[in-house]
Amino acid sequence: MxxxxxxxxxxxxxxxxxxxxxxxxxxxxxxxxxxxxxxxxxxxxxxxxxxxxxxxxxxxxxxxxxxxxxxxxxxxxxxxxxxxxxxxxxxxxxxxxxxxxxxxxxxxxxxxxxxxxxxAALAARALAGADDVVYVSVGTGLAAGLVIDGRLRRGEHGAAGEIGHVPVDPAGSQCGCGQTGCLETIASGGALAKAWPTTDQPPAAALFAAAAAGDHAAVVVRDRFCWGVASAIRVLGLTIDPERIVLGGGVSEVGEPLREEVVRQLRALGEGSPFLASLGLAERLSIVPRHYxxxxxxxxxxxx
Structure with missing residues (x-):
């Protein structure tokens, strides 16, 4: 243990x-x-x-x-x-x-x-067995918990890790924070539910199942969603450079298929940048066990 x-x-x-x-x-x-x-x-x-x-x-x-x-x-x-x-x-x-x-x-x-x-970041640190850990919570919103040198980093105003409110798309949707095109409008459970509405099961589970079955529209939505998560990880990797990155939150109940698609997007982001590829962000990524x-x-x- x-x-x-x-x-x-x-x-x-x-x-x-x-x-x-x-x-x-x-x-x-x-x-x-x-x-x-x-x-x-x-x-x-x-x-x-x-x-x-x-x-x-x-x-x-x-x-x-x-x-x-x-x-x-x-x-x-x-x-x-x-x-x-x-x-x-x-x-x-x-x-x-x-x-x-x-x-x-x-x-x-x-x-x-x-x-x-x-x-949650404290538990992610224990699961990862490392003292430098970023926990990325993909739930209704998108946020990160930061453990640096074994200590929580909260920030001066408690806003450390509010990665969901980093704008990435000037032509995107208005975010609840008042900005436009934030990562949270792309890579969150709330954004996913709007992009792939369903009534019979959680939207994330429905989306990944449809994409795995070859539904082209589902593949497009899934890929944009996972690009958003990968983009958040890229920002965290470039600013915090943690030893481990752990995915969690409600959407992480999808399990390994989510991690695999985010890894694929991370590697795609690094294809045109030897510098980014050299950071090995995909190799640092793990996911919280389902139902934990x-x-x-x-x-x-x-x-x-």
Missing amino acids: NAALAGTRAVGLDIGGTKTHGVVLGEDGEILAQVRESTLPGADGVLATAGRVFEALQDATGAPLTCRVGVGVPGLVDVERGVLRHAVNLGVNGDDLPLRDLLAERLGVAVVLENDVNV PVAAVGAAILGR
């Missing part, structure tokens, strides 16, 4: 806009228990959901959980103050919410709060 996963027993909560996923890690880093519940909106809903998940984890392990709990949430997090703001997906807007202290009171244990992509609760595990590592 990777040393970064091992240690004392640990508890992590990944609080998302649709679900809250909780895990208990054993001393060897194995997942002893995990619970998933739908997240109720608003501050009161988030607290109630976290409480239900924590109680269910205690029931599953058969013992009180008294260790500090790590919590990952979307939005801007003031780590020092334990405050959350502008977490639109959670129904938390406007004034700063002292979520760390509210959760500590609700759960009856100490809590440490962090952005969800950042905590990377953000919840990362939150547990944070709490530990």
